[in-house]
Amino acid sequence: MHVVIIGAGQVGESIAADLQHDHDVVVVESRADRADELTYALDVLTITGDGTDLNTLLEAGIEEADMVLATTDDDETNIVACSTAKAITPAAFTIARIKNTKYLRTWEHDEGAFGIDLMVCTNLLTAESIVRVVGLPAARDADVFAGGRVQMAEFEIGEGSPIVDQTVEEADRFDSLTFAAILRDGDVEVPRGDSCLLAGDRVVVIGSPHSVQTFARTIAPKESPEESAEVVVIGGSEIGYHVCRLLEERGLSPRLVEQDHERARTLAENLPETLVMESDATDMGFLEREHVGDADILVSTLDSDEKNLLECLLARRLGVERTVAVIDRTSYVDLFETVGVDVGVSPREVVAEEITRFTQSGAAENVAFIESDKAEVLEVEIGADSALAGKTIRDAMADLPECVVIGAITRDREFIVPRGDTELRAGDHVVVFVETPVVDEVTALL
Known part of the structure; x- marks a missing residue:
């Protein structure tokens, strides 16, 4: 597939890196020095x-393009680039990254508007990612599959968690939950019954939303x-x-702090269940008067990484149990989480993952990435010609690599707990954990 990526920022580079091995990728970048960097870093053609x-x-070969991705930081540039590409090559599939939801609303009203086949909104995707994490105590990441009937989540096991030093067999007390992976010291381990869970480990679980929520409360009972x-x-x-709008839809009444008078007034008018407070959020006196330290979760969405870090550290000092920071520079996420931020969410990483999820899904209907690129959670429909159709999971696992875990099955929209004697049938939707090197092999079998 001939892919043209417009914009070689963090988003464009991340997507190009994921696509370079299987596709003919051309990256268009306005800055000559940045284009040169990518020439040496990746196996792509840069212009x-x-x-x-x-x-x-x-010059980028737009006439032969199968897909055009516009990923610059400017909404209008991305829209015009996709429109121009569509005018030249109507058959090309165009994807535009945008930040302002007004363009998304226009596009949703008439899909195909602007000559764009898929519009990916950074701000909305980031907010959705934050709200999924907020809803699960101790969660670092979360995603849904099979129309919401299956949930995947990544949790960190804290020092005081009840399951510290337990084996997976001892900790697995949930009817519809599967331990898919243990992330430890940068490595990914497929858990066995005798695998020991240590403080500081991150575990990936797959199951029904109720079971995942119950597991979250079990490992972090104080939250x-x-x-x-x-x-x-x-x-x-x-x-x-x-974030506030989505929390309102879940029945919550958040508090929102905004310093600008006009913006605070607009927010108050549009968020009926949110208490909007006009103040400088770095004012310790204000934070103490408003008992911000009593909050369960603080989410900082200010306009710079440094401000968000400061706000989370202040919140920690006041006693807030859990902090979430929006971090623009992806390379800062691990650093911020090391110095005291519980969860760092990078808008650039979120949108890059969403676009890559679409471009790389292949036979998979949905994809989530673990540790950026070390593993994936895939939703795949078992075809009538699948090598695994008609086999029990026990027999099917003999045909699959060891680094694969079948986490959930849905059949006729019903959740089925995967057990060794569960038979896989054509039409089943299976959610599997797969280490990245064997993804193609596994999807071919499914």
């Missing part, structure tokens, strides 16, 4: 030029469940607004 310029697109959680959002950015 220096304006991605909205006809001659530049023709409040979602329905009673008190959430404070710092910053009335687009991300902050959408």
Whole structure:
């Protein structure tokens, strides 16, 4: 497949790195020094030029393009680039990264507007990612499959967790939950019954939403469940607004701190169940007067990484149990989580994963990435010609690599707990954990 990527920022580079091995990738970048960097870093062709310029697109081979991805930091540039590409090559599938939801609303009203086949909204995706994590105590990441009937989540096991030093067999007390992986010291381990769970480990589980929620409460019993959680959002950015709106839809009444008077007034008018407070969120006196330290979760969505780090550290000092920070620079995520932020969410990483999820899904209907690129959780429908159709899971596992875990099955929209004697049938949707090197082998079998 001939893929043209416009924009070589963190998002464009991440997507190019994922696609370079299986596709013919051309990256268009306006900055010559950045284009040169990618030439040496990746096995892709880079072209220096304006991605909205006809001659530049023709040089990139737009006439033969199967897919065009516009991933710059400017919404209008991405829209124009996709429109131009569509005018030249109507058969090309165009994907635009945008931040402002007004463009998304226009596109949703008439899909195909602007000459765009898929529009990916950074701010909305980031807010959705934050809200999924907020709803699960101790969760670092979460995703849903099979129309919401299956949930995958990654949890960190804290020092005081009840399952510390237990084996997986001892900790697995849930009817519809599967331990899919243990992440330890940068390595990914497929758990066995005798695998020991240590403080600091991250575990990936797959199961029904109820079982995942119950597991979350079990490993972090001191944290409040979602329905009673008190959430404070710092910053009335687009991300902050959408976090509050989505929390309202879940029946919560968050508090939102915004310093700008006009923005605070607009937010108050549009968020009926949110208490909007106009103040400088770094003012310790204000934070103490408003008892921010009593909150279960603080989400910082200010306009710089440094401000979000400061806000989370202040919240920690005041006694907030859990902090979530929006981190623009992806390379800062691990650093911020090391110095005291519980969960760092990078909008660039979120949107890159969403686009890569679409471009690489292949036979999979849904994909989530673990540890960026070390493993994947896939949703695949068992075909009538599948080598595994008609086999029990016990027999099917003999045909699959050892680094594969079948985490859940849905059949006729019903959740089925995968056990050794469960038979796989054509039409089943299976959610599997797979280490990245064997993804193609596994999807071919399924």
